[in-house]
Each structure stands twice: as structure tokens, then as C-alpha cells.
Amino acid sequence: MTIQQLLSQRVQAALAAAGAPDAPAIVQPSGKPEFGDFQANGVMGAAKALKTNPRALAQAVVEQLDLDGIAEKIEIAGPGFINIHLAPEFLAGRLQAALTDDALGIARPVPQKVMVEYSSPNLAKEMHVGHLRSTIIGDAIARVLGFVGHDVARCNHVGDWGTQFGMLVAYLLETRQSGDAELELADLENFYRKAKVRFDEDAVFADTARNFVVKLQGGDAEVLALWQQFVAVSMAHCQEVYDKLGVGLTLDAVRGESAYNDDLPVVVSDLRAAGLLVEDQGAQVVFLPEFKNPEGEAQAMIIQKKDGGYLYATTDLAAVRYRHRTLDLKRVIYVVDARQSLHFQQLFTLSKKAGFAPADMVLEHVAFGTMMGEDGRPFKTRSGGTVKLVELIDEAIERAYALVSEKNPGLAEDTRRSIARAVGVGAVKYADLSKNRTSDYIFNWDTMLAFDGNTAPYLQYAYTRVQSVFRKAGDFNAAAALFIAEPAEKQLALLLAQFDEVIESVASTCQPHQLCGYLFNLAQQFSRFYEACPILAAEGAVRDSRLQLAALTARTLKTGLELLGIAVLDEM
Ligand code: ARG
Numbered sequence: 001m002t003i004q005q006l007l008s009q010r011v012q013a014a015l016a017a018a019g020a021p022d023a024p025a026i027v028q029p030s031g032k033p034e035f036g037d038f039q040a041n042g043v044m045g046a047a048k049a050l051k052t053n054p055r056a057l058a059q060a061v062v063e064q065l066d067l068d069g070i071a072e073k074i075e076i077a078g079p080g081f082i083n084i085h086l087a088p089e090f091l092a093g094r095l096q097a098a099l100t101d102d103a104l105g106i107a108r109p110v111p112q113k114v115m116v117e118y119s120s121p122n123l124a125k126e127m128h129v130g131h132l133r134s135t136i137i138g139d140a141i142a143r144v145l146g147f148v149g150h151d152v153a154r155c156n157h158v159g160d161w162g163t164q165f166g167m168l169v170a171y172l173l174e175t176r177q178s179g180d181a182e183l184e185l186a187d188l189e190n191f192y193r194k195a196k197v198r199f200d201e202d203a204v205f206a207d208t209a210r211n212f213v214v215k216l217q218g219g220d221a222e223v224l225a226l227w228q229q230f231v232a233v234s235m236a237h238c239q240e241v242y243d244k245l246g247v248g249l250t251l252d253a254v255r256g257e258s259a260y261n262d263d264l265p266v267v268v269s270d271l272r273a274a275g276l277l278v279e280d281q282g283a284q285v286v287f288l289p290e291f292k293n294p295e296g297e298a299q300a301m302i303i304q305k306k307d308g309g310y311l312y313a314t315t316d317l318a319a320v321r322y323r324h325r326t327l328d329l330k331r332v333i334y335v336v337d338a339r340q341s342l343h344f345q346q347l348f349t350l351s352k353k354a355g356f357a358p359a360d361m362v363l364e365h366v367a368f369g370t371m372m373g374e375d376g377r378p379f380k381t382r383s384g385g386t387v388k389l390v391e392l393i394d395e396a397i398e399r400a401y402a403l404v405s406e407k408n409p410g411l412a413e414d415t416r417r418s419i420a421r422a423v424g425v426g427a428v429k430y431a432d433l434s435k436n437r438t439s440d441y442i443f444n445w446d447t448m449l450a451f452d453g454n455t456a457p458y459l460q461y462a463y464t465r466v467q468s469v470f471r472k473a474g475d476f477n478a479a480a481a482l483f484i485a486e487p488a489e490k491q492l493a494l495l496l497a498q499f500d501e502v503i504e505s506v507a508s509t510c511q512p513h514q515l516c517g518y519l520f521n522l523a524q525q526f527s528r529f530y531e532a533c534p535i536l537a538a539e540g541a542v543r544d545s546r547l548q549l550a551a552l553t554a555r556t557l558k559t560g561l562e563l564l565g566i567a568v569l570d571e572m
Contacts, residue, residue, distance in 0.1 A: 001107060002107065002498070002501040002504060003038070003094065003498065003501070004027055004028070004029070004038065004498075006070070007027045007038050007040070007067075007070070007084060008025045008026075008027045009025075010065060010066055010067055010070070011025035011040045011042070011061070011065065011082070012024075012025040013064070013066070014062075014064040014065040014066070015042065015043075015046060017064035018057060018060035018061045018063075018064050019050065019057075020046040020047075020049075020057065020061075022046075022049070023042050023045060023046030023049065024042050025042050026040065026041050026042035026045075027039070027040045027042075027084075028041070030083065033487065033491065035077065035081070035083050036073070036074075036075070036083030036084045036085045037084060037085055037086045037490075037494055038084045038086070039081055039082065039083055039084065040061075040081070040084065041081050041082075043057050043061060043080040044079055044080045044081075047080060054079050054080030055076060055080050058080040058081075058082055059076060062074055062076060062082060065082075067084065069087065069089075069090060070086065070087060070090050071084050071085060071086055071087055071090075072085050072086065072087040072088070073085040086494070088484035088485065088490065088493075089484075091497055092481070092482040092483065092484050092493070094497045095482055095493055095496055095497060095548070095549075095552055096482055098496070098497075098499070098552060099478075099548065099551065099552055099555075103147065103148075103149075104500070104552075104555060104559055105499070105500055106147075106148060106499070106503050106504070107148075107500055107504065108148065108149045109148060109149065111149050112151065112330045112331055113150075113151045113153070113327070113328060113329045113330050113331075114145050114150045114151065114152050114329065114330065114331045114332070114333065115152075115153045115154075115155050115323060115327070115329045115331070115332045115333065116138050116141050116142040116145065116152060116153075116154055116155070116333045116335065117138070117154075117155040117156075117332065117333065117334050117335065117336075118134050118137070118138020118139065118141075118142070118155075118156070118249075118335040119131060119134050119135040119138060119156050119158075119247075119249055120156055120159070120336070121158060121159065121238060122159030122164075123160045123230075123231055123234040123235065123238075123256070124159065124164040124168060124192060125188055125189060125192050126187075126188040126189045126234075126388050126389075126390075127237065127241050127388070127390075128386040128387060128389055129379050129386070129387045129389060129392060129443075130337070130371075130386075131389060132371065132389060132392070132428075133368045133371060133432055134335045134336060134337070135241075135242070135245065135247055135249070136245070136247070136428075136429050136432050136433060137335050137366065137432065137433065137437055137512060138154075138333075138335035138366075139247040139248060139249070139565050140429075140433055140512040140515075140563065140564050140565055141333060141335065141366065141506075141510050141512065142154050142248065143248070143562070143563045143564075143565065144503060144506050144507050144512070144563050145507055147503065147559075147563055148503060148504070148507050150507075153253075153327065154248060154249060154253040155253055155255055156238075156249055156253045156254045156255070156256075157255065157256065157257065157319065158235070158238075158254055158256040158257070159257055160231050160256035160258045161216075161256065161257040161258040161261060161315075162257070163210075163213050165212075165213070165216060165227055165230070166209045166210060166211075166212035166213030166214075166216060167195050167196070167198075167199045167206075167209040167212075168192065168195050169209075169212050169216070169223060169226045169227050169230055170195070170198075170208045170209040170212050171191070171194065171198055171199075171205075171209075172185075172226055172229065172230050173226055174198070174205070185230075185233045188233075188234060189386075189388065217261075231256075235251065235254065237390075239251070240390060241389045241390055244390065244393045244394075244425070245393060245425060245565075246425060246565060246567065247565060257315045260315050260318035260319055260322065263318040263321070263322070264310045264314050264315065266318075267303070267314055267317045267318050267321070268284060268303055268304050268310075268314070270354065270356075271286060271303060271317075271354055274353075274354050274355065276350070276354055277303065280300060282306035283302050283303075283304060283306050284302070284303045284304035285300040285301060285302050285303060286300070286303060286350055287299070287300055287301075288301060288346060288349055288350060288353075290349050291342070291345070291346055291349075301313055301346050301350060303317075312343070313343065313346070313347060316343075317347065317350065317351060317354075317356060320332075320347065320351040320356045320357050320363065321351075321356040321357070323357075324356065324357045324358065324361055329361070330360075330361060330362065331361070331362040331363075331364065332361070332362070332363050332364065333364045333366050333510060334363075334364065334365050334366060335366045335368070335510075336365060336366075336367065336368075337367065337368060337370075338367035338368060338369055338370075338438060340365075340367075341365060341367055344365035344367075345365070347363075348363040348365075351363065366510045367437070367438055368437040368438065369437070369439045369440035370440045371432070371440070371441060371443050372440050372441065372442045372443065373442070373443060374443075374444065376442065379443050392428070393424070393425060393428065395445075396425060396427060396428045396449075397420050397421055397424035397425065398420075398424070399424060399445055399449055400419075400420040400421075400424030400449060400457075401416060401420035403420075403423070403449060403457075404416050404419050404420050404423065404572065407451075407572075408572065411571075419569055419571075419572045421567075422460065422566075422567040422568075422569055423449070423456065423457050423572065424449075425566075426456035426457070426460060426561075426566040426567060427448040427449050427455060427456045427457060428448065429456065429564060429565055429566055430448070430455060430516065430564065431443070431444075431447070431455070431456075433512040433513060433515075433516055433564050434454055434455075434512075434513050434516035434517070434520075435513055436511070436513050437511060437512070454516065454517075454520045456561075456566055457572075458520075458523065459519055459520065459523055459557065459561060459566075460561070460566070460567075460568060460569055462523035462526065462527070462557065463523075463554060463557045463558060463561070463568045464568075464569055464570060464571055464572050466526065466550055466554040466557065467554060467570050467571075468571075469530075469536065469547070469550050470547075470550070470551070470554070472536055473535070473536060476543075476544060476547045477544050477547075478548075478551070480541070480545060480547070480548055481541065481544075482545045482548050482549065483541065483542065483545045484545075486533050487532075488525075488528050488529040488531075488533050489529060489533055489546070489549065491525055491528070491529070492522075492526060492528075492529040492549055492553065493549065495518075495521060495522050495525050496522070496549070496552050496553065496556060498518070499518070499556050499560070502514055502515055502518040503515070503563075515560055515563065515564060518560070519557060519560045519561065522553065522556060522557065522560075526550075526553045529549070533546055534546075535547060535550060
């Protein structure tokens with residue numbers, strides 16, 4: 001149980017004993033040492049509901065509040081706040097437990113089968129910046145859920161099916177026969193562009209392309225083989241990006257749209273059997289009264305087009321069914337652009353109505369905003385084209401290399417190269433993860449690569465500074481006891497003891513920026529501690545105890561950064 005939960009429980013019991021059993025115990029970190037470490041501020045509301053004097057009720061609650069061994073001082077402040085000052089020995093005990101636990105003392109919930117669906121690019125084209133956010137955010141969420149002990153499946157729901165593939169496959173065949181297909185495929189953007197030109201300009205080619213779509217749908221072996229070749233090349237491009245980024249996606253995680261192809265007619269007939277499907281202007285649609293258009297009418301969700309073709313939503317319905325019936329998942333997290341919000345709300349509602357997912361299966365759209373350029377518009381190249389992800393990552397690494405070389409020219413070339421990889425990739429990831437994911441954000445090289453401020457380089461550097469203490473300290477007693485005496489020690493201890501709180505919150509809200517904010521506070525608090533409380537110059541038990549605080553800080557920073565997919569370094 002986290003400290004906050006423990007305190008809430010005790011305050012709740014005290015409220016009940018003081019005659020206010022229905023009042024919620026609102027316990028929060030106070031934010032200011034003079035207000036205690038935590039503050040209970042539910043008393044005023046409770047007093048209002050009971051029509052009694054808040055300070056008198058606060059007094060009654062404090063008298064009933066059992067925080068033996070937890071708090072050293074409890075005081076009433078203002079109109080009825082209860083300020084709780086934790087006992088140093090209690091904090092020390094929590095930290096000691098964290099020090100001896102691989103998972104830093106976090107609580108282990110009952111493991112759940114969870115899927116994080118992320119990245120999911122369309123394979124017709126090269127990955128571009130639009131896929132960056134999903135890839136980075138999804139990976140961090142998958143790491144956090146795995147860390148708390150859930151059984152996490154990662155899924156890359158790639159777009160590998162649909163009419164575009166007829167055109168691409170027809171063009172692949174053409175280049176195989178009369179050109180250098182391998183060379184052409186090296187740049188998928190170009191490949192797509194050329195195929196499109198052929199499609200628009202040559203009626204015979206366009207006919208072949210359309211015919212290939214039909215053949216693909218019908219399972220024609222030759223066309224399928226060409227399609228597989230194309231998909232394999234495109235997936236290899238993606239894998240290059242994943243490897244560079246260091247995200248845990250491999251081919252094993254891929255289950256693309258094509259995998260549900262055979263199931264689409266079944267989805268339609270199931271919806272019909274459930275009485276949900278109606279014909280509307282020749283198309284098969286479902287009207288969901290939960291979603292109204294501006295005229296106040298139920299919005300239509302198209303399941304099958306007039307010409308018999310299926311849609312994005314049809315595939316997603318089949319995927320939900322598969323994820324429940326075959327994979328038995330309890331929670332599925334879709335890390336997809338906020339612009340698809342309506343689609344997912346409709347999908348989830350319909351899935352439950354149709355019985356494709358049971359009522360208690362958690363289907364979550366983890367939405368994110370757009371990555372913007374300096375001009376406040378969606379991020380583009382100078383000439384207005386889409387930015388290829390590979391190029392963006394390479395540029396980040398190059399920029400980091402220049403910075404590192406400038407800061408630390410004495411380091412060996414290959415050391416600087418590997419630092420540059422960790423810093424460059426870390427900076428791009430952290431810049432994204434540290435923002436509230438639902439808002440748009442402006443992509444800026446200089447801010448994300450700055451060595452001060454809430455950035456990856458700042459945190460990576462803070463980690464190396466803590467590590468350097470250990471290099472200078474020599475052997476120390478890793479089982480030494482902790483003594484928390486100085487205010488700066490207590491503030492650091494308090495933060496370290498709240499790591500579990502943050503992790504729990506990120507696991508439930510899927511908001512990695514909370515972890516970023518926490519790590520940034522921790523790094524700053526460590527500097528304050530470092531200035532106020534000499535470590536190496538201290539002696540005996542005090543020195544050992546401070547080294548313990550430093551050790552736990554280092555492990556917390558490392559674990560936290562790794563959960564965000566960011567590597568730490570011993571020097572930089
Ligand atoms: N391929 C889609 C795109 O690039 C994203 C897929 C999201 N996942 C889903 N189950 N619909 O926009």
C-alpha cells in the first residue's frame with residue numbers, strides 16, 4: 001500500500017469514529033514542508049454536510065486518528081486542515097524495504113492480461129512523425145504495466161490490407177519485371193509515389209491494380225506472395241525504426257488488419273443476428289443512439305459498404321472479438337491519435353452491445369495530440385513534406401553527438417557515439433512523454449536537448465552525478481541503516497517513498513508525464529540534498545545513511561528512465 005493510501009485509510013477510520021462515516025478522506029502530499037508531509041482536507045466538506053464546526057470536527061478526527069509509528073506530529077491548521085508530519089523512522093523503514101526489493105517496493109496488484117496496441121503504422125508508406133507519439137507512448141505504458149507485474153501483450157496493428165495494396169503489388173510486379181525492385185523498395189515513399197503516378201496515368205495499370213485487389217481478397221496465391229514480399233520489406237523499414245528507438249516491438253507483436261480478413265463476413269452476420277444491423281442506402285450500418293449528429297439523430301457506423309467492401313471499423317470489431325475470445329484479455333489499451341476518438345468510442349460501445357466484449361472488459365483509447373513544428377502547424381519538412389521517422393532519429397543522434405563532443409571532447413569517439421545515441425533518442429522520447437499526452441506539443445530541438453530544465457539530458461546527467469559519488473566513495477555498506485535528520489534528507493526521502501504512488505498512477509491513467517514530472521523533482525531534490533548534506537565528507541553512520549539515500553536515488557532514476565524507454569549512462 002502506498003503512503004497516501006495508508007494515510008487515507010487511517011483518516012477514513014478516524015472520520016467514521018468522529019461521526020462522519022460518509023465523508024471521503026482526502027489525503028494529499030502537502031507540497032510544502034510547513035504544512036506537514038501530507039495533508040488531510042476532507043474535514044471542511046464533512047463539517048458542512050454535518051452542519052458542525054470544522055475545527056471541532058478536525059479536533060475529533062485527530063483524537064481518533066491512529067498514526068502510531070507513522071507520524072511524529074499531527075496538527076490542525078486553518079479552517080480544518082489536518083497536517084501530517086511523517087516520522088523519520090517510518091520513512092526510513094519504507095526506503096529500507098525499497099532498497100532490498102528489485103521492484104523498489106512497489107505494490108504488486110493481481111496480475112491482469114493486458115494488451116497495449118501501439119505504433120500500428122500503415123505499411124503502404126514509410127513511417128513518419130505521425131507514428132512517433134504512438135510508438136513512444138505505447139512503449140512506455142507497456143513497460144510500466146509489465147513492471148507492476150501484469151501479463152502484457154504488445155500489439156502492432158499494422159495497416160497491411162486494403163485497396164492501396166493492389167496498386168503497390170501491381171507496381172512491385174512491374175519493377176520486378178523491368179527494373180530494380182530492391183532499389184525502388186529502399187525508399188517506400190518514392191515507391192508509393194511512383195505507383196500512384198502509374199495508377200493515375202495508365203488505365204491498363206489501374207485495371208491490373210484493381211484486379212489485384214480482388215485477387216488478394218480471394219486469396220490468389222501469386223498475388224498474395226507478392227503482397228507478402230511487399231509487407232516484409234515495409235515491416236523491415238519499421239523494424240529499423242524500432243531498433244533505433246529502442247522500443248520493444250518485434251515481428252512477434254505484429255497482427256495486422258489482414259489477419260482479420262476472413263472474420264469480417266462473420267462480424268457482419270453476427271451484428272445482423274444481434275438485430276443491430278440495418279440497411280441504409282445500400283450499405284450495412286449500425287445506428288448508435290449514444291452518438292448523435294448535430295441534428296440530434298443517432299449516428300451511423302458503416303460496417304459494410306454498398307459494394308460489399310469492409311471498413312476500418314469492421315476490422316476493429318473483429319479484433320475486439322479476437323482479443324476477448326481467443327486472447328482472453330481483460331484490458332486493451334489503444335494508443336492512437338486523438339483524432340480517432342469518435343471511432344474508438346463507437347467501436348467500444350458497439351463491441352459491448354454486440355457481445356464481442358464482455359461488460360467488464362476494459363477498452364481504453366489512450367489518445368494523444370499532434371506533434372507541431374515551430375510554426376504551430378503539424379510537423380513537416382521545410383518543403384512541406386512528411387518527415388521520415390528514420391531521418392528524425394538520425395538527426396537527433398547527430399545533434400546529441402555535436403553537443404557531447406563540445407561538452408566533453410576528451411572522451412573516445414565511440415564512447416561519444418554511444419552517449420549520443422542514448423541522449424538523442426532519450427531527448428526525443430522524453431520531450432514527448434513529459435507533455436500531457438492529450439495536448440498538442442511543439443517539437444523543438446534546442447529545448448529537448450538542453451542540459452537544464454525538464455529534459456532527458458538533464459536527468460541522464462543527474463544520474464551520472466549520483467553515480468560519480470559512488471565512484472569516489474569506494475566500498476560502502478549496502479545494508480547500512482538509514483537515518484533521516486536534516487530537512488533536505490527528509491524531503492528527498494519523502495519523494496523516494498512516493499515512487500510507488502507514481503507508478504501506480506501511471507499504470508492506471510496511462511499518463512507517462514506523471515513519471516517524468518516525478519523524476520525531474522527527484523533529480524532536483526537530490527541536488528538540494530547534495531548541497532545541504534555532505535555525503536563523502538560525512539563520517540560513520542551518517543555517511544553510510546546518505547550513501548544509501550544516494551543509492552536509492554540512483555536506482556529510482558534509472559528504473560524510472562528505463563520505464564520511459566530511456567537509457568542511463570555512467571558518464572557523459
Ligand atoms: N493504422 C492506423 C493509422 O495509421 C492506426 C491503427 C490504430 N489501431 C486500431 N486498432 N484502429 O491511422
